[in-house]
Amino acid sequence: MKDYILKDINLADEGKQRIEWARRHMPVLGKIKEQFEKEKPLEGINVVACLHVTVETANLIYAMKAGGANIALAASNPLSTQDDVAAALASEGIKTFAIKGMNEKQYYECLEEALKIKPHVTLDDGADTIALVHSKHQDLIKNIKGGCEETTTGVIRLRAMAADGALKYPVIAVNDAETKMMFDNRYGTGQSTLHGIMNATNILFAGKTIVVAGYGWCGRGVASRARGLGGNVVVVEVEPRKALEAVMDGYRVMPMKEAAKIGDLFITVTGDISVLRKEHFQVMKDQAVVCNSGHFNVEINIPDLARLAKKVSQIKNDVQEYAMKDGRRIYILAEGRLVNLASAFGHPPEVMDMSFANQALAVKLIAEKGDTLENQVYKVPPEVDSMVAKLKLDSMGIEIETLTEEQDKYLHSWTMGT
Incomplete structure (x- = not known):
């Protein structure tokens, strides 16, 4: 297996500086990375990520690596790769296969290369990895605990597969988390x-x-x-x-x-x-x-x-x-x-902070419980969504109201009326 397919590994230093800039604006993902470093929830887990190769994605990759994951990253779009970021990741030992401006043949060659690590978990922006596994590499499915999908387009595609009985492993629709959809998408x-x-x-x-x-x-x-x-x-x-x-x-x-x-x-x-x-x-x-x-x-x-x-x-x-x-x-x-x-840099790191916090926690969930899930598309658990929102508010120095005991009782009672 190749270690990388890049435009130029010598762009790594420039990429590292930009990744560090984004990291400073992604405090929620930073907190999760610290937790992952202590607990190592992804130890022994092979992750294939087909994502936009941006500075924000790089920080997600580093968080999963801190959790013990072995990762191969491929681009999810021929024009979305930031070549300096791809070089920076490769220089840190992450198997990276992405060049801005790839043609369709090169795009799928990169994805094929990433799949050689035989994933336990797949991460997608558009469901191309899942589609490729199901169409050409069904031998890999027996080892896959589950996947995650980041986009509306991909979730539509996967729900169609599940409805047809064609989906062969469980997937978490990270896109549908409120702290992703309402902020990242909007x-x-x-x-x-x-x-x-x-x-x-x-x-x-x-x-x-x-x-x-x-x-x-x-x-x-x-x-x-x-x-x-x-x-x-x-x-x-x-x-x-x-x-x-x-x-x-x-x-x-x-x-x-x-x-x-x-x-x-x-x-x-x-x-x-x-x-x-x-x-x-x-x-x-x-x-x-x-x-x-x-x-x-x-x-x-x-x-x-x-x-x-x-x-x-x-x-x-x-x-x-x-x-x-x-x-x-x-x-x-x-x-x-x-x-x-x-034509630009993609979403700002402040919103990708929440999206990728959900993504990292969804990968952890798949690694721990994927074997117990059915071959369906699942939402991010509400408690995870709420935790991400709370961490984001904390990072912004914002304190919110809390219910009194009387208010909480009222909201959970059917006997207390006017």
Whole structure:
């Protein structure tokens, strides 16, 4: 087995400095790392992690290593790797297989290399490891206690597998922990998506019509931040309750066939396929900017756009111009991949602190109890979620109210009324 596949191991020192900067903003994960160092709950556990290789991820990897885990890390997206971070991890003895800009063949070669450690636990951002194990490496399943999944897209995929009886080991949906979903998805995606768009284009948000496809936690965050910068936000949503919430939050809501005619900037965050497609591209304005912040690069149907174009040009980093046959130009950012990671740094460490605290504790749970779980998708236990929130508040110096004995009794009684 190889020790690493990298762009350049000599980038390690730069990566270590940036990892240390992120560590200082991740106090909850730091507390868990200290606990892991004492208790060694992952001793003898092989972990394959298919994650975005960022400074925040590096601190999760170090926490698991402190707990005794043997880890192999592969990238979960061809454009999300920070090459200096990958080098830093490899220099610390972590088997790391990730290069920014990999093609699809290289991407899966890296994941195949990571699987050679024969995992007991898998960590995923998008369920690619689980899919690969189930399709090509079923011999590994007998040794796997369980897995964890970090993304909405991956959880949707895994629940479909479980419903079909195709899931062969238990998985914890870390994405669905409230201290992940409500903060990472909303505040993290909102801020980092706009950061990526600004880095790629330097466009002004104020006064533009910004179409946000999807009004889950990620869409809420993106819409809120775009409005905060002066954008006129339109929400496209298929679920009636979420669409109604968007209306009540003060946004215009309409189908994409109408939004496509008026949008200056389009941001997809749905987790579904072909959210923007031929009939939408045909009516978009000249110089419309299109990007995606969902996990996979399927939300924008780029083959449809390519067929409508007479010429495709790379006009600057992370910006491709599709010159249409009728003279219009449509710009795609970051090849339709995660713009917040391809064109920026991803989520800030303060929110990933909670997400990766849940991830580390979920790995511990799988290591200890995975053999007793059924082949289903489980939520993070509420007591873990609450503990992460409490630790985050403590790190911020915030004290909250506590119930009196009388109040607690009232909330747990059916006999005490008016």
